[in-house]
Amino acid sequence: xxxxxxxxxxxxxxxxxxxxxxRVEDARFTQGKGNYVDDIKLDxxxxxxxxxxxxxxxxxxxxxxxxxxEVPGVLAVLTAKDLEPLGLxxxxxxxxxxxxxxxxxxxxxxxxxxxxxVAEDRYAAADGIEAVEVDYEELPVIVDPFEALKSDVVLRExxxxxxxxxxxxxxPRKHHNHIFTWEAGDKEPTEEVIANAEVVAEETMYYHxxxxxxxxxxxxxxxMDKVNGKLTLWGTxxxxxxxxxxxxxxxxxxxxxxxxxxxxxxxxxxNKVGAYPGYVCSVVASIVTGKPVKWIxxxxxxxxxxxxxxxxxxxxxxSATKEGKITGLHCHVTADHGGFDACADPTKFPAxxxxxxTGSYDIPTAFLEVDGVYTNKAPGGVSYRCSFRVTEAxxxxxxxxxxxxxxxxxxxxxxxxxxxxxxxxxxxxxxLGWEYxxxxxxxxxxxxxxxxxxxxxxxxxxxxxxxxxxxKTRSLMGIGLSFFTEIVGAGPVKNCDILGLGMFxxxxxxxxxxxxxxxxxxxxxxxxxxxxxFAQILASEIGLPADSITIEEGDTDTAPYxxxxxxxxxxxxxxxxxxxxxRKIRAKAQMIAAYLLEVHDDDVxxxxxxxxxxxxxxxxxxxxxxxxxxxxxxxPGIEPGLEAVSYYDPPNMTYPFGAYVCVMDIDVDxxxxxxxxxYALDDCGTRxxxxxxxxxxxxxxxxxxxxxxxxxxxxxxxxNVKTGTLMDFFLPTAWEVPNYETDYxxxxxxxxxxxAKGVGESPHVGGVPCFSNAVQDAFRAFGNTHTNMPHxxxxxxxxxxxxxxxx
Ligand code: CDP
Numbered sequence: 113x114x115x116x117x118x119x120x121x122x123x124x125x126x127x128x129x130x131x132x133x134x135r136v137e138d139a140r141f142t143q144g145k146g147n148y149v150d151d152i153k154l155d156x157x158x159x160x161x162x163x164x165x166x167x168x169x170x171x172x173x174x175x176x177x178x179x180x181x182e183v184p185g186v187l188a189v190l191t192a193k194d195l196e197p198l199g200l201x202x203x204x205x206x207x208x209x210x211x212x213x214x215x216x217x218x219x220x221x222x223x224x225x226x227x228x229x230v231a232e233d234r235y236a237a238a239d240g241i242e243a244v245e246v247d248y249e250e251l252p253v254i255v256d257p258f259e260a261l262k263s264d265v266v267l268r269e270x271x272x273x274x275x276x277x278x279x280x281x282x283x284p285r286k287h288h289n290h291i292f293t294w295e296a297g298d299k300e301p302t303e304e305v306i307a308n309a310e311v312v313a314e315e316t317m318y319y320h321x322x323x324x325x326x327x328x329x330x331x332x333x334x335x336m337d338k339v340n341g342k343l344t345l346w347g348t349x350x351x352x353x354x355x356x357x358x359x360x361x362x363x364x365x366x367x368x369x370x371x372x373x374x375x376x377x378x379x380x381x382x383n384k385v386g387a388y389p390g391y392v393c394s395v396v397a398s399i400v401t402g403k404p405v406k407w408i409x410x411x412x413x414x415x416x417x418x419x420x421x422x423x424x425x426x427x428x429x430x431s432a433t434k435e436g437k438i439t440g441l442h443c444h445v446t447a448d449h450g451g452f453d454a455c456a457d458p459t460k461f462p463a464x465x466x467x468x469x470t471g472s473y474d475i476p477t478a479f480l481e482v483d484g485v486y487t488n489k490a491p492g493g494v495s496y497r498c499s500f501r502v503t504e505a506x507x508x509x510x511x512x513x514x515x516x517x518x519x520x521x522x523x524x525x526x527x528x529x530x531x532x533x534x535x536x537x538x539x540x541x542x543x544l545g546w547e548y549x550x551x552x553x554x555x556x557x558x559x560x561x562x563x564x565x566x567x568x569x570x571x572x573x574x575x576x577x578x579x580x581x582x583x584k585t586r587s588l589m590g591i592g593l594s595f596f597t598e599i600v601g602a603g604p605v606k607n608c609d610i611l612g613l614g615m616f617x618x619x620x621x622x623x624x625x626x627x628x629x630x631x632x633x634x635x636x637x638x639x640x641x642x643x644x645x646f647a648q649i650l651a652s653e654i655g656l657p658a659d660s661i662t663i664e665e666g667d668t669d670t671a672p673y674x675x676x677x678x679x680x681x682x683x684x685x686x687x688x689x690x691x692x693x694x695r696k697i698r699a700k701a702q703m704i705a706a707y708l709l710e711v712h713d714d715d716v717x718x719x720x721x722x723x724x725x726x727x728x729x730x731x732x733x734x735x736x737x738x739x740x741x742x743x744x745x746x747x748p749g750i751e752p753g754l755e756a757v758s759y760y761d762p763p764n765m766t767y768p769f770g771a772y773v774c775v776m777d778i779d780v781d782x783x784x785x786x787x788x789x790x791y792a793l794d795d796c797g798t799r800x801x802x803x804x805x806x807x808x809x810x811x812x813x814x815x816x817x818x819x820x821x822x823x824x825x826x827x828x829x830x831x832n833v834k835t836g837t838l839m840d841f842f843l844p845t846a847w848e849v850p851n852y853e854t855d856y857x858x859x860x861x862x863x864x865x866x867x868a869k870g871v872g873e874s875p876h877v878g879g880v881p882c883f884s885n886a887v888q889d890a891f892r893a894f895g896n897t898h899t900n901m902p903h904x905x906x907x908x909x910x911x912x913x914x915x916x917x918x919x
Contacts, residue, residue: 122720127659128652129866132803135644136659137637146376149331152346154404157333158187160397161237161407162390163227163244164417165219168255168488168831169267170248172215175227180243185236187401189244190228190393192216200396203362206386206610207462208281209291209453210270211491213389218251220267220451221490222831223416228393230405253831257425257448257485260289267451267486281453282462282484291453291484296467296544302479305440309431313519317511318900319504321423321448321489321825323415324496325843326638328378330418331408334394338402342369347391349374349666350384351676353634354613356668358387363395374666380638381815382494385456385678386419416836419456419492420825423448424504430512436520438531441475441543443508445482447493453484455493456678457500458608458615464500465599467544471509472553472597472769473531478543488831497815497876499600499679506596510881511898514593514888518897524889525566528595529557539862546599548767549861552795556857557595560771560793563855566591569775577893586781592774592886596878600870601684601766610675616761617685618672619693621650623754625743627736628660631693634674635686636666640808640872642682645800646690649866653694654701655721655735672757680768680870683800684861689760691865696756700742704754705733707747766861766869770794770878776886780917783909785821785887787850792878796871797860806854809875813852816879818844820887822904842902891915 117125127133140146177189192214195201202210215226229240254260254267266272266288277285282292306312332347343365349355352372360367377384390407397405409418425446431439447463449455457464463482470478495501513531517524532553533540540548569591576589605614621631631650635642642665647658665671674686698718705723706713709731716723724732733741741747742754775789792809799805822842826834835841860867880901887903888896894915899907912918 119720126651126655126657126721128648129798129800131648131801133644133648133658133801135641135804137641137643148328148376148378149333149346149348150408152333152375154333154335157404157406158230158232158397158401159234159237160228160230160394160405161234161241162225163229163241163246165215165222165224165226167219167248167250168222168253169220169251171218171251172226172246173249174247176245177227179245180229180240183236183240183243185232186229186240187232188230188397189240190214190230190396195396198396200362200392203387203392204611205452205454207453207455207457208459211452211454213392221488222833223413223490224451225389228397230397230401253488253829255487255489255827255829255831257446257487260485260487261287263289267488289486291449291486292462294462294482295480297479298477299479302440302442302477305477306429306431306442309439310434311519312429312431313512313516314429315512315515315898316425316427317508317898319422319424319426319507320901321420322496322819322823323420323825323841324381324383324494325415325841326379326381326383329409329411329414330384330388330390331406332391332394333404333406334398335404336395336398336402342371343395344371344373345395346373346375348377348384350380350636350638350678352636352666352668353673354610354676355387357613358611359395372668374636377636377638380678381497382421382456382678383419384638385494386454386492388418411838412836415825415841416833417490419454419494420450420490421492421494421496422504426504426508428508428512430516432516432520436522436527436530438473438475439477441470441478441512443469443480447482447484448487448489449484449493450487450489450491452491454491456495458602458610459612460607461500464495466501466505468502468546468597468599469505469508470542470544471506472533472595473509474533474537475543480544489827495679497812498873499598499602502598503877503880506877507881507884510594510596510885514885515897518892524593525561528593529554532557547764548597549764549863550859551597551767551769552857552859553595553769556769556771556793556795559855559857560773560791564773564789564791586779588778588780588890590776590778590886590890592776592882592884592889594772594878594882594885596874597767597769598680598870598874598877599765599767600680600873601762602679602681603765604763605761613675614761615675616759617674617689618757618759619686619689620672620757621693621697621755623697623739623742625740627656627739629656630662630664631690632664632671633686633690634671635677635682638677640677640682641804645804646687648800649687649690650694653691654697655718672759680873683868683870684766684864685760685762687868688762688865689758692760693756693758696758697754700750700754701735701738703750704738704741704747708733708738708741763863766797766864768794768796768869768871768874770874772878772882774882774886776890778887778890778908780912783905783907783912785903785908789853790850791853791855792875793855793857794871794874795857795859796874797858797864797869798867799856799858800868805871808872809854810852812873812875813879814844814849816876817849817883818842820880820883820901820903822902824902
């Protein structure tokens with residue numbers, strides 16, 4: 113019959129792996145039906161907000177709350193003194209340090225939380241904040257980490273005992289303002305290789321402080337039900353289960369009596385991984401008042417006080433033969449952590465995965481040393497759309513490659529090509545310890561360069577330089593290149609944990625009798641579209657249409673324990689758990705099918721959406737029929753029902769990679785940049801949803817553009833934040849964003865059940881050096897080696913000026 117459903121129709125009907133399925137989340141987001149934390153309104157709910165320090169470093173002599181308590185609508189004002197008897201005036205950070213919840217004797221950065229005013233509404237809380245009188249005694253401010261390491265000023269009094277620095281969470285301190293030293297690789301051999309090398313290039317670069325700046329700021333609602341002893345906490349949490357465990361450990365409330373719910377989240381990018389004083393104060397205030405308490409940051413609070421990103425001073429030496437074969441790499445980082453070390457990294461990695469800084473290159477010898485330092489800036493150090501400092505690592509190596517190319521007077525694309533790790537070298541053990549799972553860098557690079565007509569671009573650029581020198585144009589042309597390797601999917605429990613919690617992930621699936629399903633995961637989407645893509649993984653694994661599968665995340669009462677969503681770990685870890693749970697369902701379904709078809713288990717095989725008898729395709733049972741049978745028939749030796757749960761501990765990280773090219777014109781007289789072309793080739797292994805991948809790439813590139821070309825959190829010498837509003841902090845709009853051309857190759861991960869690697873952060877990781885290299889490259893012919901980001905118009909103008917191009 114002509115209209116019989118074909119196998120291809122059945123595959124298409126599933127909307128499984130590889131299908132550009134439309135995002136199921138968007139129906140509610142585009143119709144204003146999202147449910148964000150600020151949408152939560154509970155009976156009698158109060159509002160809490162902070163008195164914040166105007167000073168970056170000051171002793172607190174007195175806090176007078178009496179006038180505030182008279183303000184109509186104000187019910188309570190909490191200070192460190194109120195939290196101290198509960199042991200909650202300081203809290204542990206993810207980095208093994210501790211952080212003041214409310215200022216305990218002094219403040220260490222501008223905007224630090226000093227007191228928490230609880231009122232009937234946000235307006236009364238704001239009036240109450242105005243009425244709290246704090247008597248400060250200003251102290252010397254240090255915003256430069258190098259100065260901090262020389263200064264007599266002790267920023268953290270708990271770092272000193274009997275006049276000497278005491279050990280920190282990661283070993284001895286070199287100075288009272290020093291937090292840790294972390295090393296990877298071989299120091300002496302690397303120094304020896306570099307000392308004896310034919311060519312050595314050196315550079316120091318500052319990867320400036322910036323902020324993830326999600327559209328939705330951080331916030332929570334805490335509701336303590338004293339009758340039942342249950343605490344419910346809604347919040348913008350990227351890791352709800354970890355938050356539940358932390359709240360239990362620091363509050364003493366048993367974990368089963370705490371329910372943490374992450375509702376819809378309007379972007380996270382790392383900003384919502386850590387624990388903030390607002391969470392602790394809201395919980396305490398709810399316990400004290402017996403009412404639900406909401407705390408929501410405003411934009412300035414978010415930019416000035418919650419977790420920053422980057423702030424790495426990186427000094428590199430790279431050695432090579434005269435022909436350009438790299439022989440060694442040395443990297444030293446001075447990491448500015450602000451007032452508390454609140455970096456969100458796996459415990460054993462105080463500088464995250466900075467030791468991926470050998471990049472995509474076969475570098476035989478390398479050494480990395482990172483020194484963490486306290487200053488009078490906000491704490492944090494999150495992976496802003498990257499997997500734990502990988503953006504810094506990739507920026508470092510991709511700049512060092514360019515600097516080496518200048519030293520060798522070589523083409524930077526060719527220098528990359530001759531140093532890439534070769535396809536046959538995978539799995540590749542890098543000099544700094546990681547084992548890269550798979551890659552085919554040469555194929556990706558050749559495809560990228562061919563697509564953009566690299567040789568043609570270089571010829572055009574050479575002509576432009578001649579025209580500029582001849583006075584025919586005032587515009588220069590930069591060709592930005594980057595080739596990056598990410599490391600995502602933290603991570604094997606054996607070496608990755610957060611606060612002692614191994615970094616596995618989980619998925620639980622229940623198939624309903626009618627052949628639809630719900631899957632619950634320990635991750636939480638913040639815009640990535642998990643409800644769409646995880647259903648696609650399942651559709652292909654269990655043969656039920658993605659449209660019949662609900663994905664639920666973010667509720668600790670219902671989801672199995674998971675470590676959350678950040679560092680592009682969802683697909684590598686939770687995606688793998690999903691596939692594995694699906695396979696358990698399929699294994700049981702096979703036994704049911706065999707029983708129904710009256711054959712041995714081994715005589716049936718899975719085919720798209722059914723089990724068929726081998727060699728007799730007309731004899732089959734669809735997954736829908738099998739689901740019904742699981743609930744409707746008494747099958748000997750098989751429990752009723754069709755459910756499965758999987759906890760997945762990945763054997764290794766996954767290593768996505770990509771090749772990016774940016775073509776940029778720069779007006780030398782104004783410093784204005786015009787991105788003429790941006791080509792992004794990504795390899796994230798097996799692709800689940802090409803449309804969502806493209807969206808991830810667009811978003812990540814746009815954030816990369818922002819960071820490279822203007823976005824920063826800047827301080828003056830007094831520790832005042834100069835970029836605390838969106839008037840000063842660059843958030844790109846459609847006006848600044850170019851048209852992106854996306855492309856791909858597919859090199860599956862050999863250890864991931866479906867071969868997928870993460871992708872969400874790749875475009876940011878690869879994008880920042882690509883934009884920056886384009887700016888630097890435009891000035892290469894005029895003697896430029898390196899200038900620091902962000903490359904805003906003013907700084908570019910200054911570069912041109914310093915090179916004598918305005919004479
Ligand atoms: O952890 P996070 O969700 O931020 O990052 P991710 O694992 O890279 O996934 C981002 C989005 O891209 C998710 O919806 C993934 O399912 C999707 N993705 C995909 O379709 N194919 C891949 N190979 C990797 C991610």
